[in-house]
Amino acid sequence: MTTVRATGVFSLGVAHALALLAAVAAAALYARWMDAPAFAHWALSLAVARAGLLLLDGGLKTALVRRDQMPDTATQQRLAWLSAALAVLLSAVAAAVAGWLAATGRLGGGEALLLFVYPAAYWLSYPPLFTALARLERAQRFGPVGHAEAASVALEFALPAALMAGGMPWWAAFAAAAVAARALRTGWVRWAAAAAPAHDLAGAGRTSQILKEGTGVQATAGLSMLRDQMHLWLLAPWFGAHWAGVYTFALTACALASQVSVQTASRVALPALRAVAPAAQWPLVLAQVRRLSIATLPPLALLPAWAAQLDAVAWGGRWHEAVALLPWLALRMVPGVATTALGAWLMVARPPWHTARAHAAWTLCEVVLAVLALQLIGPTGLGVAAALGAWAGVLIFVTAAAPGVAPWPRLGAVAWALLVRPSLAAALCLAWWVQVQPAAL
Numbered sequence: 444m445t446t447v448r449a450t451g452v453f454s455l456g457v458a459h460a461l462a463l464l465a466a467v468a469a470a471a472l473y474a475r476w477m478d479a480p481a482f483a484h485w486a487l488s489l490a491v492a493r494a495g496l497l498l499l500d501g502g503l504k505t506a507l508v509r510r511d512q513m514p515d516t517a518t519q520q521r522l523a524w525l526s527a528a529l530a531v532l533l534s535a536v537a538a539a540v541a542g543w544l545a546a547t548g549r550l551g552g553g554e555a556l557l558l559f560v561y562p563a564a565y566w567l568s569y570p571p572l573f574t575a576l577a578r579l580e581r582a583q584r585f586g587p588v589g590h591a592e593a594a595s596v597a598l599e600f601a602l603p604a605a606l607m608a609g610g611m612p613w614w615a616a617f618a619a620a621a622v623a624a625r626a627l628r629t630g631w632v633r634w635a636a637a638a639a640p641a642h643d644l645a646g647a648g649r650t651s652q653i654l655k656e657g658t659g660v661q662a663t664a665g666l667s668m669l670r671d672q673m674h675l676w677l678l679a680p681w682f683g684a685h686w687a688g689v690y691t692f693a694l695t696a697c698a699l700a701s702q703v704s705v706q707t708a709s710r711v712a713l714p715a716l717r718a719v720a721p722a723a724q725w726p727l728v729l730a731q732v733r734r735l736s737i738a739t740l741p742p743l744a745l746l747p748a749w750a751a752q753l754d755a756v757a758w759g760g761r762w763h764e765a766v767a768l769l770p771w772l773a774l775r776m777v778p779g780v781a782t783t784a785l786g787a788w789l790m791v792a793r794p795p796w797h798t799a800r801a802h803a804a805w806t807l808c809e810v811v812l813a814v815l816a817l818q819l820i821g822p823t824g825l826g827v828a829a830a831l832g833a834w835a836g837v838l839i840f841v842t843a844a845a846p847g848v849a850p851w852p853r854l855g856a857v858a859w860a861l862l863v864r865p866s867l868a869a870a871l872c873l874a875w876w877v878q879v880q881p882a883a884l
Contacts, residue, residue, distance in 0.1 A: 472604045475758065477613060479688030483679070484554050485617055486691040490672050492562035492621070495533045497664045499526050499569045502657030505664075507577035508713055509790060514653065519574045521650050527570035534563040553614035560618040568625035575636030583714050587635030589707075595628035659795025666802040670809050677813060678825050686764075686822040693765040693826070697772045700746045704738035705783055712787035724788055725845070725853075731784040732860040739780050740861070741870035743773040748874045771826030778833035781857050785840040792844045801843035805836040 473482065503522055507513060514522075537559045545555035579588050599620050606616035669676075674694065679687035712731055716724050747769040754762050789798050809832035816824030837857060842850040 472607075476607060479692075480684045481613060481688075482691055483675075483684045483688040484550075484557065484614070486687070487675060488557045488561040488617070490668075490675055491537065491558065492565040494665070494668050494672075495537070495562050496565050496569060497661055497668060498529060498533065499566060500573060500664075502659075502661035502664070503653065504573040504577050504580075505660045505713070505790070506653055506656040506795070507574065508580050509717060509795075510653075510656070513578065513581065514649075518650055518653070522653065523570050523574060525650075525654075526573065530566040530570055533566050534559075537562050553612055557614040557618050561621045564618075564621040564625045568629045572629045572632055575633045578636050579632065579639065580710065580714055582639065583711075583718075584635070584639060585710060587639075588632065588710065591628050591631035591635065592706075594631065595624040598627060599624035656795050659799050660790075662799035663790075663795065663802045666799065666806045670806050673809070673813055673829075674825060677810075678817070678822060681817060682822045689762070689764045690768060690822075690825065692762055693768040693772050696746060696750060696765070696769060697743065697776050700742040700773075701739045701776055701780070704735050705780065708735055708783050709787070712784055713790060716787055716791045721792070724792065728784045728788045729856060729860050732781050732857055733864075735780045735783060736861045736864050737866055740777060740864065740867045743776050744867060744870035745874045746773055768823060768826045771823070771830045774830035775826070775833050777861060778837045781861055782833070782836050782840060785837065785844065785857070789840050789844040797843065801839050805832075805839050808832050808835040808839075 473485075477485075503526060513519075541550070541555040541559040544550040544558070545552050550558065576588065579585075602620035602623060603613070603616035606619060607613055611619075674687055674690035678690055708731060716727060719727060747766065750769055751766045754760055754766050786798075789801060793801075809829065812828035812832045813825050816828035818824075820827060838850060838854055841853045841857065845853070
């Protein structure tokens, strides 16, 4: 990796860290101002936005990044027009569904408007964005990408708090923040890509081939979203909006504790692995897992104990059910750290639809475990099942990426890279002390 690229990766990590600070402060305010159903309505709008974005972002952009060469300008323009048509169609469907829910009394007017505006802001801003983003990532120019995304994430999380403090209804505040944040991200990335030197252009591209690859990537991303949003489509119908909001709060806390390193790795891993020979990919994957473990697992180890203290001091025990879920969700994030690097390796080593089949097998394991745990344990069972099911994903990815190699030694190597870290042992000791020291006093 060149000095310029290493500097860009560092800038990407720092930018995500700054966004994390804004998001943590905003989340603390939302936990104080919003009840669990309102929190769940916001989470639903965000989930719909990201699910629709899979049809736009999850496929075409990643397909362009993983290819040997970028297609020519004419092919890129055709892809952008197709993406724009789909974005308009999705927005029209969201408007119709939100209007029907409001007309039938299933949602209030504000909640229904948020359910339309939040996703539409994501979808309509994306067609002019993805080809510019692909060019920057292929060139490993992560600095501008990180700055744009961190600024927009910070705006999306922080602006609603400022608007609500000024008296704006919560649903209007989140809708306005989504529009502003997505406009900022798109404009910034396009400006950075226009300023970058042109490179890596091929002759006339085959739009149909790119769409086929993109569809496989879309299926992979859709399955990932299905796993990540089980608390909305499985827990909420079974146990109600309250538990969906509780699980969302706990999941958000874990994401905030780990997102700096995971988001950075998810951006860097795919182009970095594509740039090396196949024989060098497995050692690079293990090195990425070790770095992610060092950066991510200590904060996750400390999170449950510190969240319990914060809930007692700042929130009066209001989120005690979410605090009880945190240890299980933190355990779920441990193998999730490994799947970040393994998933990128699988995407480079195997065709997109092979990757999608591996994700489908993992999703099936998680769903079966979740249904059994919810039936036997109750609403907290989803966290228990997630902590176990994520290791199935690690095994499936290791097997699928290198079918001719015995998976168990590599699974052991991944577990060693994850768990045998002095920083993790120190964090666990500190977490134990934080948990027991109030009783000692």
